[in-house]
């Protein structure tokens with residue numbers, strides 16, 4: 001597994017706490033871009049292409065991951081938490097987490113619940129709510145816990161990243177660090193070419209809690225075209241019917257056309273046609289994504305200012321918003337190829 005990809009997946013950065021993941025992006029982008037800065041909102045923005053050119057293009061991949069935050073510490077040293085971003089309570093019991101304190105130290109904990117032996121028949125039927133779960137870090141008093149953990153510290157799922165089998169990889173925070181990785185690779189492609197536009201690579205903050213960094217960054221950059229790279233739901237697992245999601249791992253990058261049944265982005269027809277034609281002309285493996293739930297930064301970018309032309313490329317991913325997701329590295333490569341070619345075409349034709 002590529003070192004940059006691995007370090008992005010293993011890094012921490014729930015919404016609003018993106019600093020560590022941001023440092024990795026800053027270092028990686030600095031090798032192929034200039035003027036890499038973290039803005040006041042926490043977005044990491046770098047410049048490539050032809051600096052000072054009239055046309056401006058923004059690439060956006062969100063940097064944040066879903067997670068939790070420490071809310072309360074009991075007298076006996078157990079930790080209650082709130083959720084940040086869309087997490088199903090059903091996946092939480094028994095999971096290993098890392099609480100990251102203000103000094104950056106990782107404290108390992110286990111999410112505890114009542115054992116099934118002691119549940120009434122009625123209790124055993126009902127899913128446990130996160131409010132009734134707590135984290136055990138192996139300390140027995142509030143005083144001891146407070147030496148390591150404070151209210152407001154971020155909590156992430158236990159970091160993991162690796163190869164499952166062949167091109168099938170897994171990792172924490174695949175949504176959306178695999179797209180951050182892809183964005184670095186796109187900027188490497190762009191650096192090799194003579195592109196008559198200023199290209200802003202933007203790792204956006206706080207997407208998972210309301211598409212916030214996409215809004216602030218695109219307002220500032222005011223691009224002629226924006227390309228959002230994110231993950232999307234792969235449907236090739238037993239729990240999902242093909243008619244709900246036909247996207248399959250290893251079948252290529254997903255060209256997202258509609259999000260959240262149109263409440264999110266409806267990609268303008270000329271952008272839809274342009275991206276599809278680029279994929280076909282260059283024989284880049286691709287699938288088309290129409291999604292009824294979920295949206296990306298594109299939804300706020302394309303409605304920002306007077307409306308900004310925006311496209312979305314998505315990497316099909318299994319188990320999004322779970323402790324570890326599964327994706328196919330070939331789809332990531334297809335996303336890189338289609339992003340770079342789309343930008344070239346947009347610069348020439350739009």
Ligand SMILES: [Zn+2]
Nearest residue numbers: 175176230231
């Ligand atoms: Zn995402």
